[in-house]
Structure formats: structure tokens, C-alpha cells
Amino acid sequence: MNKLWALLLVTFGLNATGQENLNIYERHCIPCHEHRPYSLERVYMLYLKTFSGETIFKASLKAFLKEPLEETSVMPDEWIDNFSVKSKSVLTEKELDDAIDIYWGLYDVRNKLH
Amino acid sequence: MSASKNKGINLLRSSEQSSLRRFLALYIILVIMVLLLLGIFYYQSQEKLMFSNQRTLLSNHANKELQELRRLHRDFPERTEYPKCSEFRSAIYDIERVEIFSRLKNPNVNFDKEIYRINNTIQFVKYLDDYYLGAKYLFVEIDEDETWYSNIMIDILTLGSITLVVLAIFGLFFVNLFLRPMKNSIILLDNFIKDTTHELNTPISAILANVEMMDTEVMGEKNKKKLTRINIAAKTVSHLYQDLTYLTLNHNRHSKDEWINLEKLIEDRVEYFAILAGAKKVDFVLDLTDATLFIDSIKIARVVDNLISNAIKYNKRNGTIYIVLKKEYFTIRDSGIGIQSNKVGDIFERYTRFNSSEGGFGIGLNIVRSIIEEYQLKISVESVLGEGTIIRVDFFKGILNDE
Numbered sequence: 107m108n109k110l111w112a113l114l115l116v117t118f119g120l121n122a123t124g125q126e127n128l129n130i131y132e133r134h135c136i137p138c139h140e141h142r143p144y145s146l147e148r149v150y151m152l153y154l155k156t157f158s159g160e161t162i163f164k165a166s167l168k169a170f171l172k173e174p175l176e177e178t179s180v181m182p183d184e185w186i187d188n189f190s191v192k193s194k195s196v197l198t199e200k201e202l203d204d205a206i207d208i209y210w211g212l213y214d215v216r217n218k219l220h
Numbered sequence: 221m222s223a224s225k226n227k228g229i230n231l232l233r234s235s236e237q238s239s240l241r242r243f244l245a246l247y248i249i250l251v252i253m254v255l256l257l258l259g260i261f262y263y264q265s266q267e268k269l270m271f272s273n274q275r276t277l278l279s280n281h282a283n284k285e286l287q288e289l290r291r292l293h294r295d296f297p298e299r300t301e302y303p304k305c306s307e308f309r310s311a312i313y314d315i316e317r318v319e320i321f322s323r324l325k326n327p328n329v330n331f332d333k334e335i336y337r338i339n340n341t342i343q344f345v346k347y348l349d350d351y352y353l354g355a356k357y358l359f360v361e362i363d364e365d366e367t368w369y370s371n372i373m374i375d376i377l378t379l380g381s382i383t384l385v386v387l388a389i390f391g392l393f394f395v396n397l398f399l400r401p402m403k404n405s406i407i408l409l410d411n412f413i414k415d416t417t418h419e420l421n422t423p424i425s426a427i428l429a430n431v432e433m434m435d436t437e438v439m440g441e442k443n444k445k446k447l448t449r450i451n452i453a454a455k456t457v458s459h460l461y462q463d464l465t466y467l468t469l470n471h472n473r474h475s476k477d478e479w480i481n482l483e484k485l486i487e488d489r490v491e492y493f494a495i496l497a498g499a500k501k502v503d504f505v506l507d508l509t510d511a512t513l514f515i516d517s518i519k520i521a522r523v524v525d526n527l528i529s530n531a532i533k534y535n536k537r538n539g540t541i542y543i544v545l546k547k548e549y550f551t552i553r554d555s556g557i558g559i560q561s562n563k564v565g566d567i568f569e570r571y572t573r574f575n576s577s578e579g580g581f582g583i584g585l586n587i588v589r590s591i592i593e594e595y596q597l598k599i600s601v602e603s604v605l606g607e608g609t610i611i612r613v614d615f616f617k618g619i620l621n622d623e
Contacts, residue, residue, distance in 0.1 A: 151296060158315035158351035215353050218300045219321040 130201050131208035150213040152180045164206050171195040247391045259376045266372045271335045278344035281308045281360045293352040308362045312355035324361045340364045417464045427454040452499050475516040483508045489524045501538045508545040519591045526584035527552045549614045558605040
């Protein structure tokens with residue numbers, strides 16, 4: 107019994123330590139998307155093809171996350187049929203902004219083209 | 221030694237030529253401005269023509285590049301190399317006009333023109349509907365073929381020069397056409413003055429000769445005075461006649477330069493003007509040295525006559541005229557009314573008179589200056605208002621008789 111408690115304690119302890127090191131994007135975006143057929147980078151490219159420019163890109167994504175609708179989604183119809191539209195984000199304005207900033211910086215094509 | 225003469229002094233024609241030159245200069249400036257404008261319009265039309273020729277090519281390049289961007293977007297991030305083509309260079313900008321990637325030689329792109337020239341290249345912009353890689357603007361750049369530019373510049377310069385020459389010839393022709401009535405009027409007036417002047421010669425000479433010949437000893441005092449007045453009036457008219465003759469007849473004649481004994485000349489002229497001076501009770505004080513000058517006798521006589529005549533005319537009653545002659549200069553000083561210092565520079569201008577109460581046309585000193593300039597002498601004026609005027613004429617050493 108003591109061994110079981112010790113194992114649970116270590117597991118929670120490790121998880122807690124891991125969560126603390128993750129940023130807002132990693133904690134709230136990756137967990138839902140990592141098992142989906144469209145990677146977050148592919149979603150990024152879909153958004154980029156629809157919304158040119160950093161400001162518009164971020165504003166559009168933020169608006170969608172706050173109020174997700176089929177009509178405003180950039181995902182293909184098959185995706186929506188299979189996974190439906192995501193639920194409203196529970197993050198605060200600042201958290202959303204931070205998460206989107208990280209997302210933009212992570213896949214920014216300007217840093218990758220050569 | 222011979223006098224170095226300043227040719228081309230022509231009082232009537234020089235003003236006419238100056239007006240003609242000014243008009244032609246203005247005309248040519250206006251023609252050049254019009255030609256410049258036409259050149260700019262021609263250049264712009266040729267540039268548009270060149271752009272319309274290049275637009276198809278650049279549009280094809282842009283479509284080709286768009287296909288590449290579509291593939292790159294699809295394959296991103298597995299493939300990240302921006303498309304490269306030897307025929308052209310390209311760049312993509314997002315909707316906020318921020319550069320995404322560029323291979324252009326000239327990074328200073330213009331978002332407001334579809335096609336334009338910049339630093340020996342032509343750039344073309346295509347607006348994208350699908351924002352591949354986030355691009356809204358696709359710029360395509362090719363090197364400019366500079367032959368069209370040099371051909372246009374040669375065309376503009378050649379045609380412009382030919383047109384300028386033709387229009388200048390037309391301008392000259394029209395100026396002469398428009399000036400002809402004015403010239404004819406001047407010639408008519410000139411001829412009238414010449415004829416009138418010529419007609420004055422005989423009666424004035426007759427009056428003067430007869431006055432000289434009259435026996436004054438048998439005359440009463442009243443008649444003597446009347447005769448003196450006739451003599452003065454005749455000499456005044458004669459002096460005016462000499463000036464007018466010089467302006468209209470003698471001015472353009474070929475000068476006959478010779479060594480003139482200035483001492484004798486001044487003595488003769490003083491004697492000639494003695495009666496005029498006597499009428500105002502003006503005395504002459506002469507300090508003359510033996511000096512000679514290589515000059516036309518009529519012209520130097522006009523200089524001396526006009527200076528003495530003015531010294532009498534503008535002198536006070538009971539005044540004095542001092543004439544000094546040295547080897548290198550002579551001065552004529554009067555004890556007259558003087559000239560205001562700010563007007564001293566104007567006295568040689570034609571039709572300028574010191575005092576409107578005195579007679580004359582104001583041409584005397586203008587004649588003096590033209591002769592002084594012709595023989596490269598130097599004339600200077602010093603005047604104190606109310607005290608008098610000194611006029612000094614310097615001769616250059618080269619024309620002094622040093623034989």
C-alpha cells in the first residue's frame with residue numbers, strides 16, 4: 107500500500123513539474139490537436155492561405171477561438187463532418203493572445219523560406 | 221602708333237539689336253520649354269508602349285511563379301526553398317505589405333503601380349486571390365532592355381534639335397517681319413533728320429559768315445548787342461547741328477585718324493565759344509601744354525565742343541571755366557551749379573539733361589561717351605553741388621605722340 111502511494115506521488119509530482127514548464131500554447135492547443143489528422147502546422151497553412159498578414163491572421167484566429175462557427179472555420183468540410191466545430195475557448199483574452207503569438211512565431215514561413 | 225578702336229558702336233541699331241536678342245532669347249526659351257513638354261509626353265507614350273509589350277511577358281512569368289507558390293504552399297514545410305528562375309526574379313509580400321521573401325535586385329517595390337521601371341529593371345505586381353504562403357502581392361522583376369531608352373533619347377534629341385533650329389529660323393523671320401514697320405519708321409525719321417540737318421547747314425553757315433564779315437565799327441551799341449545775340453543764337457544752332465550731324469551722318473563714316481594738336485584745338489574752340497561765354501560773363505582760364513592725340517579731328521572736336529558747351533551752359537553768371545591740358549589728360553572745370561552725387565552716373569545717358577531750364581536734346585555727353593569708348597579713352601566726373609564740376613579725359617600712353 108505504501109509503495110502504491112509512493113508511486114502515485116511520484117507520478118503526480120512528475121506531471122505537475124511537466125505542466126509548469128509548458129507554455130499556454132502547449133498546454134491548451136497541442137493536447138487536442140496532436141491526435142487529429144490535420145497537424146497544427148497544416149491548420150496554420152490553411153489559415154495563412156485565407157488570411158494574409160500577421161495582424162489579420164491573429165485577429166481572425168482569435169475571433170474564431172472565441173466564437174467558433176462552421177461558417178467562419180477554414181477547415182475542410184470533411185473535417186467538420188468528422189470532428190465538428192470546436193467548443194468555445196475558456197482562455198482569457200491575454201492567454202489567447204499569448205497562445206496565438208506563440209503559434210504564429212512557431213510556424214512563421216518567413217523564418218523557414220530560403 | 222595707331223588708335224585701337226572699338227568698332228560696332230551704332231547708337232540706333234544697337235538698341236534695336238538688343239531688343240531683337242532679348243525677344244529671340246525669350247522666344248527660344250519658350251520653344252525649349254514647349255519642346256521639353258512634348259519630349260516628356262513622347263517619352264511617356266513610348267514608355268507606355270514598352271510596358272504594354274512587357275506586360276504580357278511579365279504576366280506569364282507571374283502566372284508561372286504563382287503555380288510554383290501553390291506547390292510550395294502545399295508541400296510546406298517539407299519543401300522550403302523559394303522558387304528560382306533564370307528568366308526573372310520575384311518577391312512576395314503579405315496584405316500588410318510586409319516582405320515574406322524576396323529575390324529582387326531592387327527591394328524598394330511600388331505597391332500602387334502595376335508595372336514600372338526602377339534602376340534598370342522592370343517590376344510587375346500581381347495581386348493574389350489565394351494567399352499562398354500568406355502572400356497578397358507577387359512582384360516579378362526582369363532586367364530592362366536599355367536599347368529602347370537610348371533610342372528614345374536619340375529620337376527626342378534629334379527631333380528636338382531640328383525643331384528648335386526650324387522654329388528659331390521661323391522666329392527670326394517673324395521678328396524681322398514684325399519689326400519691319402518699326403524699322404521703316406526709324407529709317408523714315410532718320411532720313412528726315414538727315415535731310416533737315418543737311419538743309420540747316422547752308423543757312424547757318426551763311427548767317428555765321430555774314431555776322432563775322434559785318435563791320436561792327438560803324439554800328440551803334442544797340443545794333444552791336446543785337447548782332448552779338450544773333451551770333452550766339454547762330455552758334456548755338458550750329459553746335460546742335462554739329463551734334464545731330466555727328467549722330468545721323470558722321471557716326472557711321474569711316475574715321476580718318478591723324479595726329480591732332482590738342483593745344484591748338486582747345487584754343488580754337490575756346491575762341492569759337494567766347495561769344496557764348498561772354499553772354500553769361502564767363503571767363504576762360506587756360507593752362508595748356510603741347511600735347512597731341514591720334515584721333516579723328518571731327519570726333520575730338522565733338523568731345524571738346526560738348527564739354528566746353530556744357531561748362532558754359534551750366535555755369536553761373538560771372539563764372540569761370542578752367543581748362544588744363546597735360547601730356548596724358550585734359551580737364552575742364554566749371555564753377556557752376558554742380559550735379560547731385562547720385563545723378564553723376566546718369567549724365568552720359570542719352571536725352572539726360574542736368575537742368576530742364578537749359579536748352580538741348582541731352583545728346584552731347586552721350587556722343588562724348590561713344591567717342592571716348594571708341595578710342596578706349598577714360599572719362600571721369602567729379603562734381604560738388606553748388607560748387608561746380610570737373611570732367612577729366614585721360615589718354616592712354618599708346619596713343620600719345622611720342623615720336
